[in-house]
Amino acid sequence: MPDREAKTGVDVLRVPALNKSSGFTDEERERLKLRGLLPVAVLNQDVQLDRALENVRRKADAIEKYIFLNALQSRNERLFYRALMDHIEELLPIVYTPTVGQACREFAHIFQQTKGFYVTPADRGRVHEILGNWPDEDVRIVVVTDGERILGLGDLGASGMGIPIGKLALYVACAGISPRQCLPVMLDVGTDNEALASDPLYLGVSGKRLRGAAYDELMEEFIVAIQARFPGALIQFEDFQTANAYKLLNTYRDRVLCFNDDIQGTAAVVLAGFYTARRLIGRSIKDMKVMFLGAGSAATGIADLTVPALVAEGLDESEAHKRLWFVDINGLVVQQRNDLAAHNLPYAHDHPPMDFIEAIRTIQPDILVGATGTHGAFTEEAVRLMAEIKERPGIFALSNPTSQAECTAQEAYQWSDGRAIFASGSPFAPLTVDGKAFRPGQGNNVYIFPGVGAGALFCQAERISEEMFLAAAKALAEEVDDSDLASGTIYPPLTDIRKVSLNIAVAVAETAYAQGLARAERPADLRQSIADGMYDPRY
Ligand code: NAD
Numbered sequence: 001m002p003d004r005e006a007k008t009g010v011d012v013l014r015v016p017a018l019n020k021s022s023g024f025t026d027e028e029r030e031r032l033k034l035r036g037l038l039p040v041a042v043l044n045q046d047v048q049l050d051r052a053l054e055n056v057r058r059k060a061d062a063i064e065k066y067i068f069l070n071a072l073q074s075r076n077e078r079l080f081y082r083a084l085m086d087h088i089e090e091l092l093p094i095v096y097t098p099t100v101g102q103a104c105r106e107f108a109h110i111f112q113q114t115k116g117f118y119v120t121p122a123d124r125g126r127v128h129e130i131l132g133n134w135p136d137e138d139v140r141i142v143v144v145t146d147g148e149r150i151l152g153l154g155d156l157g158a159s160g161m162g163i164p165i166g167k168l169a170l171y172v173a174c175a176g177i178s179p180r181q182c183l184p185v186m187l188d189v190g191t192d193n194e195a196l197a198s199d200p201l202y203l204g205v206s207g208k209r210l211r212g213a214a215y216d217e218l219m220e221e222f223i224v225a226i227q228a229r230f231p232g233a234l235i236q237f238e239d240f241q242t243a244n245a246y247k248l249l250n251t252y253r254d255r256v257l258c259f260n261d262d263i264q265g266t267a268a269v270v271l272a273g274f275y276t277a278r279r280l281i282g283r284s285i286k287d288m289k290v291m292f293l294g295a296g297s298a299a300t301g302i303a304d305l306t307v308p309a310l311v312a313e314g315l316d317e318s319e320a321h322k323r324l325w326f327v328d329i330n331g332l333v334v335q336q337r338n339d340l341a342a343h344n345l346p347y348a349h350d351h352p353p354m355d356f357i358e359a360i361r362t363i364q365p366d367i368l369v370g371a372t373g374t375h376g377a378f379t380e381e382a383v384r385l386m387a388e389i390k391e392r393p394g395i396f397a398l399s400n401p402t403s404q405a406e407c408t409a410q411e412a413y414q415w416s417d418g419r420a421i422f423a424s425g426s427p428f429a430p431l432t433v434d435g436k437a438f439r440p441g442q443g444n445n446v447y448i449f450p451g452v453g454a455g456a457l458f459c460q461a462e463r464i465s466e467e468m469f470l471a472a473a474k475a476l477a478e479e480v481d482d483s484d485l486a487s488g489t490i491y492p493p494l495t496d497i498r499k500v501s502l503n504i505a506v507a508v509a510e511t512a513y514a515q516g517l518a519r520a521e522r523p524a525d526l527r528q529s530i531a532d533g534m535y536d537p538r539y
Contacts, residue, residue, distance in 0.1 A: 008033040016077040017179065020539055023048055023079075045082060045539050052083050056091070062099040067110050069095060070103075073169070074113045077179055081537035084173040089494045092170075096446065098401030098426045100166045101151045107159035108201040115165050116184030118158065119222055121210050127218075128225035139230040140181035140457050143167045144222070146189055148209065148241040152373035152404040155241075157191025158204025163239050167261070167449070175450030175501040176534025177457070183230070187222060189215060219248065223256060232460055232519075234453055236261055242297040246343060257456060259464045263301030265445040265452070268473040269491075270302045270369065270396065270423075271309055273443050275477035276490040277394050277421050281366055286313040288323065290394075291365035293356060293406065294372035295328040298398065300343045302369060305469055312470070321346055325363055329372075332359045360385050367394030367421075370406030374399065378407035380415050387416035398425040398443060409440040413488075423490055441489035446497065447476050451504025458530050459509040459518035467515060468508045475507035476500060498534075505530050 012018050012032050020028075022043040029035050043051075052072060059065045069091065073080040084091050093099060103110065123130055147160025164184030171177040189210035191197050197206055210218065226233055235258040237248050249260045259265070274285050281288065290306065292299040303324045310320035326333035326347050333344050334351045354362065360382060368386060370378055378397055386393035393416055397406035402424075409428035412420040418436050428440040452472050456464055479492040479500050492500055506527050512518040523529040 078537040101401040104162040144185040146187040155193040175454035267301040267305035268469040271473040272476035288366040298371035383415035402426040438488035441491040451501035455505035455508025460520040471507040
């Protein structure tokens with residue numbers, strides 16, 4: 001809002017970016033005409049933070065905590081971000097997965113104050129015009145979804161807006177992007193989820209999803225309008241249904257500064273997990289075999305980034321493909337199957353068809369990666385078999401939310417006599433199995449996307465390259481120290497996320513400069529310059 005600084009009186013209290021509530025000093029209360037509008041005590045932000053946390057912690061339900069934090073964000077933005085940044089381990093599972101999944105499911109019922117921007121088919125021809133209604137002019141990051149495949153929860157229509165809102169909150173908290181530069185977008189094209197649409201409180205476009213050429217045209221208009229309104233802004237695609245996710249990425253990746261977090265962000269965080277796991281497995285990643293259960297966008301994205309990582313270690317492309325195996329709902333992905341999607345074909349090997357268990361026994365993978373969206377897909381038999389054939393079996397149960405994970409941390413450790421190298425998509429609490437303490441690692445995309453976005457924006461990258469994600473994965477793996485590994489986790493503590501994101505931003509910007517993709521001049525001290533520009537929520 002251009003006139004934000006000019007506001008006085010109650011208008012100041014109503015702007016979340018300006019409001020400090022009881023934190024306004026006496027001098028500010030005088031100058032901003034706030035005298036009488038607030039209780040007399042002047043509290044500093046630390047004390048306000050204590051009160052906010054007290055309120056979060058008194059709520060028994062995660063969704064109630066979410067609702068409180070969401071309201072805090074609408075009331076006092078700086079206090080919200082201070083809380084999120086200083087207590088990321090505690091609050092990330094509320095603001096993002098797994099609670100955000102429930103928040104999306106219940107979006108229409110817990111809705112209080114609008115956040116973000118909605119584009120609908122009725123806006124066709126006017127998207128550029130209505131984007132002018134957004135109050136901030138310097139938007140740098142747009143996270144957009146059409147709500148068709150929210151986490152592992154399927155089509156949530158306009159209720160999926162919780163995802164772009166949550167992801168952008170993490171850009172701010174983890175990589176120091178200013179909240180004024182963030183734009184969450186719901187491309188609300190209807191929903192095929194009839195139960196949702198028939199809810200009288202549903203907030204989205206009623207009726208079946210727009211598809212085909214009309215959908216593509218609306219998306220194209222949106223992308224062009226974003227570029228015209230906010231030149232140089234990064235567009236992050238989020239939670240699109242798999243076929244669409246690939247189509248959008250392939251259509252726009254060379255034209256626009258954009259990436260798909262489900263495909264590329266996931267790939268980098270899991271590749272970082274491979275880099276780290278090799279320290280426990282004791283083999284180079286080029287000598288490891290990985291078997292994916294689930295052959296959708298997440299798994300294929302991981303494989304597509306792992307191939308160049310293996311090539312960088314000396315394999316040729318066809319050898320690299322042979323290290324990667326897929327099993328989907330119909331069994332091992334092999335050439336003789338005729339039900340495969342285009343993105344499966346490079347990984348369809350010349351091999352007899354077989355089921356998951358037989359495939360583990362025959363191929364003997366070092367790491368199993370689950371991206372099925374199906375709880376229980378890593379059965380006891382599968383994990384026990386992995387533990388039988390490998391001293392340190394990698395068991396990555398990536399599906400979100402926690403209830404959808406292929407197996408739990410407890411199961412992975414129990415069924416492998418505590419030898420599993422376990423990672424999950426959603427968090428599992430520290431646990432003790434057979435007297436041994438474990439701190440399960442979370443392969444959360446939050447380790448990657450904020451740093452990638454921040455690095456690309458800092459150097460004004462023309463586009464996001466595969467090499468940038470490879471650099472991000474390496475930078476993340478370097479943050480894992482031996483004490484992390486000893487406690488069973490292959491990712492750094494979330495409390496280090498600002499440092500991790502900064503290092504990734506530096507690695508991504510370095511890559512952009514090296515590839516000639518950066519438009520901004522390189523500063524003498526890249527790290528310091530990126531760090532200096534980070535948002536600070538303290539008053
Ligand atoms: P998708 O719908 O594109 O693919 C799902 C795949 O799983 C399909 O190939 C399907 O055939 C297969 N499948 C389903 N049930 C199966 C079963 N029982 N056995 C074998 N295969 C089965 O979905 P996606 O975008 O690839 O996402 C999959 C999961 O990955 C989601 O639950 C999502 O939460 C998770 N994910 C995790 C992260 C992360 O941890 N960082 C990031 C993105 C996605």
